[in-house]
Amino acid sequence: MQAFRAAVEAHDLDAVEALLAEDVVFTSPVVFKPYRGKAITVAILRAVTRVFEDFRYERVIGEADGRDHALVFTARVGDREIDGCDFLHLDADGLIDEFTVMVRPLSGAQALQAAMSAQFERIAREAQEAGARPGD
Numbered sequence: 001m002q003a004f005r006a007a008v009e010a011h012d013l014d015a016v017e018a019l020l021a022e023d024v025v026f027t028s029p030v031v032f033k034p035y036r037g038k039a040i041t042v043a044i045l046r047a048v049t050r051v052f053e054d055f056r057y058e059r060v061i062g063e064a065d066g067r068d069h070a071l072v073f074t075a076r077v078g079d080r081e082i083d084g085c086d087f088l089h090l091d092a093d094g095l096i097d098e099f100t101v102m103v104r105p106l107s108g109a110q111a112l113q114a115a116m117s118a119q120f121e122r123i124a125r126e127a128q129e130a131g132a133r134p135g136d
Helices: 002-009 013-018 038-051 106-117 120-129
Strands: 020-027 053-061 068-077 080-090 096-104
Touching: 002 013, 002 053, 013 020, 013 038, 020 038, 038 106, 038 120, 068 106, 080 106, 096 106, 106 120
Parallel strands: 020 096
Antiparallel strands: 053 068, 068 080, 080 096
């Protein structure tokens, strides 16, 4: 999980993309239906980097050679502080095939939802350019 954490902290989305399985399922904290596929997941993560400020991982939970990991983070969206966790599952090849994000408090989740909604057209365009449709 060190490679993922290092890539996120370095804002290296190309390196993050390389760690994702083609059929990764991304579950958002503010949208009911999961997103399927690498292209839409990367487009969402690019938008998150535009929305989150002062993002930092606080700790990683899970065994280094395990397939399940939790990365606890803090961030800010506008004037709202957010605590959250990225839950990652690795497939047999060591690629992330499940990526679930949870955040708190409710006011932070609402700020995140509003900020991400403003990014939706760009997310859809970036995902299409990469060869996928949102919601696939």
